[in-house]
């Protein structure tokens with residue numbers, strides 16, 4: 306990324322919190338979300354500001370462990386730790402916090418979180434396949450809409466929802482265009498650069514600014530799509546990372562893969578490709594939202610065929626040479642599902658596969674480095 310674009314990204318990121326503080330003073334509400342199942346369009350339609358609260362850093366974990374078990378997913382501990390230590394400005398700004406009944410750890414943590422902020426729990430079905438799941442989820446979204454109307458004092462009409470959907474779809478389109486850049490071989494952009502742009506723009510209060518900046522970055526990289534300018538070589542191993550969400554602060558595995566000489570060309574997780582499923586703009590808005598969100602292929606669903614289907618498409622589209630499945634420690638759903646993912650990757654695609662289980666600390670960095678380097682040797686051979 307050129308320096309001008311990078312400094313623009315930095316500048317807009319730094320301006321974000323003051324902008325939210327100002328908007329709050331002027332009466333706008335802030336609604337905090339933790340998960341990709343969250344229908345943020347409801348907040349957007351009520352002129353509230355949706356913010357992501359998912360903890361991606363190690364710092365607040367020590368404080369969280371005073372209340373939560375040590376043997377718990379770092380994402381849950383980090384999210385709780387930020388709230389308990391009052392060190393996340395986005396949490397502090399939130400007039401309402403939204404949790405979903407996804408994995409056991411998260412839903413029990415939300416019970417404890419309720420002492421810090423008003424919380425609304427969306428009861429998420431555990432399957433996408435039974436007839437009742439979608440109508441149950443639809444009703445949950447209707448209840449959430451009523452709650453947001455009460456908090457914001459804004460009536461959320463279908464027109465407002467349709468406008469919100471158009472905006473978030475534009476954001477998904479821009480994100481997808483960005484994530485599609487590494488389809489070029491060699492890729493003009495590194496996995497770390499991609500992650501940085503998506504993570505930072507994901508916090509922008511004004512989604513239009515994030516969309517414009519992502520489109521600008523895509524144009525910049527397309528213009529210099531000259532292989533000679535790529536940081537990679539056509540023979541650089543092209544790695545797909547699947548599994549748990551990754552953000553700045555929890556990106557050590559992506560960093561280690563690229564330091565070891567490979568290129569993370571695709572992230573099949575909530576920070577990557579799963580976040581760009583579009584909402585059908587031709588359907589009744591709440592129904593279209595219910596369908597889109599319930600189809601998110603997370604391991605908390607049983608069964609979870611959508612993840613295999615998505616992986617199948619991405620492995621082909623990105624000409625992937627190897628797959629790394631990342632699981633946060635004590636995440637049972639991703640840990641168990643890894644068996645099926647490995648089977649699929651090796652039997653259908655005959656590709657090398659590596660399952661890594663880690664946390665947000667740096668204590669196992671050396672061990673991870675050795676395993677990743679050995680894996681990449683296998684990919685190259």
Ligand code: SF4
Pocket residue numbers: 339340341342407408549550575601603604605
């Ligand atoms: S991995 Fe699953 S539970 Fe975690 S943010 Fe994504 S959808 Fe939500």
Ligand code: SF4
Pocket residue numbers: 378379380381407408409410411549550605633635636637638639
């Ligand atoms: S990574 Fe696993 S344990 Fe952690 S919040 Fe997501 S689903 Fe739950």
